Amino acid sequence: MSTSVFGQSIPRVDGPLKVSGGARYAFEFNQSGQLYAVIVNATIGIGRIVSIEATGVEQMPGVRAVISHLNAPKLTYSPHKGVIDPAVGERLRVFQDEQIRFFGQPVAVIVADTLDQAEHAATALRLRYDAQAPLTEIDDPRAQPIVAQQTAAANARVAADRERGSADQAFADTDVKVDAIFRMARENHSPMEPHATVASWEGDSLTVWSKSQYVLNERAELAAIFGIPPENVLVICPFVGGAFGTSLRTWSHVGIAALAARVVGRPVKLALTRKQMFLDTGHRPRTDQRIAIAATNQGKLTAIIHEATAETSRYEEFIEGITNQTEFLYSCPNVRTRYRLVPTDTSTPTYMRAPGECTGMHALECGLDELAAALDLDPIELRRRNEPTVDESNGRPFSSRSLLQCLETGAERFGWSQRNPRPGSMRDGRWQIGWGVAGSTRGAPQAPADASVRLLPDGRVEVASATSDMGPGTYTSMAQVAAATLGVPVERIKFELGRSDMPTAPSHGGSWTMASVGNAVRSACLAAQDAAVRRAVEDPASIFHGLTADVLHWKDGTLGRKNGEGPRLDQVALLRGGMPIDVRTTASRSTDIANRYSMYGYAAFFTEVAVDADLGIVRIRRMLGVYGIGKVVNPRLARSQCIGGMVGGIGMALMERTVLDQRDGRPVNAHMADYLVPVNLDVPTLETQFLDEQDDAVNPLGIKGIGELCIIGVAPAIANAVYHATGKRVRELPIRIENLLGA
Numbered sequence: 035m036s037t038s039v040f041g042q043s044i045p046r047v048d049g050p051l052k053v054s055g056g057a058r059y060a061f062e063f064n065q066s067g068q069l070y071a072v073i074v075n076a077t078i079g080i081g082r083i084v085s086i087e088a089t090g091v092e093q094m095p096g097v098r099a100v101i102s103h104l105n106a107p108k109l110t111y112s113p114h115k116g117v118i119d120p121a122v123g124e125r126l127r128v129f130q131d132e133q134i135r136f137f138g139q140p141v142a143v144i145v146a147d148t149l150d151q152a153e154h155a156a157t158a159l160r161l162r163y164d165a166q167a168p169l170t171e172i173d174d175p176r177a178q179p180i181v182a183q184q185t186a187a188a189n190a191r192v193a194a195d196r197e198r199g200s201a202d203q204a205f206a207d208t209d210v211k212v213d214a215i216f217r218m219a220r221e222n223h224s225p226m227e228p229h230a231t232v233a234s235w236e237g238d239s240l241t242v243w244s245k246s247q248y249v250l251n252e253r254a255e256l257a258a259i260f261g262i263p264p265e266n267v268l269v270i271c272p273f274v275g276g277a278f279g280t281s282l283r284t285w286s287h288v289g290i291a292a293l294a295a296r297v298v299g300r301p302v303k304l305a306l307t308r309k310q311m312f313l314d315t316g317h318r319p320r321t322d323q324r325i326a327i328a329a330t331n332q333g334k335l336t337a338i339i340h341e342a343t344a345e346t347s348r349y350e351e352f353i354e355g356i357t358n359q360t361e362f363l364y365s366c367p368n369v370r371t372r373y374r375l376v377p378t379d380t381s382t383p384t385y386m387r388a389p390g391e392c393t394g395m396h397a398l399e400c401g402l403d404e405l406a407a408a409l410d411l412d413p414i415e416l417r418r419r420n421e422p423t424v425d426e427s428n429g430r431p432f433s434s435r436s437l438l439q440c441l442e443t444g445a446e447r448f449g450w451s452q453r454n455p456r457p458g459s460m461r462d463g464r465w466q467i468g469w470g471v472a473g474s475t476r477g478a479p480q481a482p483a484d485a486s487v488r489l490l491p492d493g494r495v496e497v498a499s500a501t502s503d504m505g506p507g508t509y510t511s512m513a514q515v516a517a518a519t520l521g522v523p524v525e526r527i528k529f530e531l532g533r534s535d536m537p538t539a540p541s542h543g544g545s546w547t548m549a550s551v552g553n554a555v556r557s558a559c560l561a562a563q564d565a566a567v568r569r570a571v572e573d574p575a576s577i578f579h580g581l582t583a584d585v586l587h588w589k590d591g592t593l594g595r596k597n598g599e600g601p602r603l604d605q606v607a608l609l610r611g612g613m614p615i616d617v618r619t620t621a622s623r624s625t626d627i628a629n630r631y632s633m634y635g636y637a638a639f640f641t642e643v644a645v646d647a648d649l650g651i652v653r654i655r656r657m658l659g660v661y662g663i664g665k666v667v668n669p670r671l672a673r674s675q676c677i678g679g680m681v682g683g684i685g686m687a688l689m690e691r692t693v694l695d696q697r698d699g700r701p702v703n704a705h706m707a708d709y710l711v712p713v714n715l716d717v718p719t720l721e722t723q724f725l726d727e728q729d730d731a732v733n734p735l736g737i738k739g740i741g742e743l744c745i746i747g748v749a750p751a752i753a754n755a756v757y758h759a760t761g762k763r764v765r766e767l768p769i770r771i772e773n774l775l776g777a
């Protein structure tokens with residue numbers, strides 16, 4: 035492959051569209067004759083609807099329909115093992131019965147001529163409920179933890195209970211140890227772009243312009259709801275204004291938009307308000323974790339125990355791999371992990387950037403820091419002494435492993451050797467200064483993906499796959515892969531995404547888009563080159579007509595003899611006949627490779643915090659991330675993701691927390707004034723460095739993925755720095771002023 039554009043920091047190809055307002059988001063796809071829908075949400079935590087007084091509202095100006103369980107058509111909701119939806123439980127069926135399962139559950143939708151009329155009518159709709167007291171918190175005395183059905187399955191990998199050696203015995207038998215409980219808040223994704231869907235029917239065919247990270251899942255879900263073939267559903271989403279996982283699933287508002295459009299026989303636009311974004315669009319589950327780690331006096335780990343409890347909803351089971359990294363990240367003969375769910379009367383949690391990993395690694399990396407302090411050992415040295423040679427959870431070799439290199443490179447650049455290890459020893463006036471470090475790891479997955487390539491007679495190349503771009507720069511990076519593989523200028527490539535009728539792509543999540551779709555684009559470009567060679571020998575008008583294909587090849591954008599003799603044809607000359615070349619291929623990882631190696635990316639985070647000694651205010655002063663992620667397609671884009679990961683990690687460490695009113699499950703801070711996220715003043719200079727890493731096993735492009743790895747170690751690095759500054763271990767996220775005030 036030509037290296038001309040692969041690995042280069044070219045600007046985003048869709049940058050001009052975005053800054054000029056030309057990029058269209060779901061909300062902006064207005065349809066002619068369109069009406070507006072506004073959802074009415076339940077105001078109790080659990081119970082049932084007793085009555086709805088719709089008559090007066092139906093008479094209000096502009097109102098076309100008031101749809102609730104009293105008059106909604108019965109929907110099919112055919113069994114559908116959603117590719118992204120929880121496999122266990124009964125999905126929320128909107129307007130199909132009077133039961134209320136959580137605060138904010140949609141109970142009605144108003145359709146009106148204008149948004150204003152629909153909103154006004156929604157506020158006027160009166161419902162009476164029979165309400166009970168919901169259980170909203172996992173530490174409620176009435177809570178009943180369960181083993182997740184999915185992890186109890188014989189072949190379950192994710193988050194199952196596992197043990198090697200005898201962890202509890204080894205823990206009891208060792209002198210130096212840490213045993214701590216970490217509590218982490220529920221978080222909501224809070225992307226800039228709220229959810230929105232525009233729905234339009236023609237007969238039995240449905241088109242939606244809908245915010246989605248996974249248009250194929252949205253198609254499958256809508257087909258299942260309405261009992262129509264997936265081919266009858268077209269989902270379109272060319273741009274996503276941030277998502278972090280909230281747009282992987284198809285939440286209730288999407289079906290409601292389609293239902294409303296069907297009932298009124300007109301296109302309908304439905305957008306969630308910021309407040310509604312906290313009700314039924316998923317969230318990072320609240321968790322409690324116990325981490326217990328023991329080591330010899332020489333700092334060799336003898337036991338790790340990691341027990342996690344997380345919330346799920348009572349009607350669906352959501353699981354994530356909280357304890358998975360604990361099994362392999364460090365060398366330790368005795369490791370036990372345990373995972374429990376507490377069903378609560380709330381909406382179902384979902385994937386949120388580094389789901390599970392981010393949570394579990396916080397406890398592990400803080401626990402390790404506490405152990406280092408107990409041993410009076412540098413935290414990097416402790417990790418060095420416990421570096422495994424193979425993945426001890428399954429005995430497989432690592433395809434590549436750069437944790438220590440990330441730590442050592444970062445330590446050098448950050449000036450770690452200047453750190454006085456004694457907590458509270460570094461000051462800057464009234465500010466207590468702390469330096470903290472943490473490691474990060476996440477799997478380097480690749481899912482089967484398809485891509486199509488079309489070589490056009492005028493020299494342009496069209497590439498497509500039904501993936502998405504929620505911010506990483508998919509449009510740009512895929513164009514780079516195609517340009518580099520074909521050996522043509524990147525300006526000639528047009529990569530398209532975000533339509534459910536495009537070649538199959540996996541979810542745009544899990545950090546696997548570059549590895550999955552990127553390798554599919556590469557394969558499709560190689561297939562296009564083969565097709566070009568076949569065309570050249572088969573076309574009677576071609577100067578290569580009659581040759582055997584094996585003497586020709588495509589190289590650096592032109593086609594000619596392998597031995598270098600004679601003329602070479604570029605795409606325009608080759609396709610002079612006028613017929614484009616169309617190919618479509620699949621790329622996937624072989625089972626053999628998948629079973630042979632342990633494949634992970636790694637990173638290390640260093641941060642300096644300043645804590646106001648009197649007021650407990652925490653400021654991040656600087657942060658450095660060093661990443662071992664295989665090949666980097668576009669350092670500018672990758673750096674942008676890494677900065678986003680650090681900003682998200684700062685939010686997780688110090689700000690983000692969704693608080694529920696325990697009386698009714700209402701999220702009390704469901705708006706951006708009280709659900710805090712970092713703003714410019716909270717974010718210092720952020721430095722990033724990518725190791726030069728070559729991993730030939732992961733996939734042909736050598737891609738490991740970064741979108742989630744880059745948030746995982748950030749919060750523990752901050753928590754460890756806060757300890758170093760103050761001598762206080764705050765084992766709760768977010769770390770708030772209240773945690774730091776007092777002795």
Ligand code: MOS
Pocket residue numbers: 247277278279280282385386387388389542543544545742
């Ligand atoms: Mo994500 S949670 O990979 O969108």
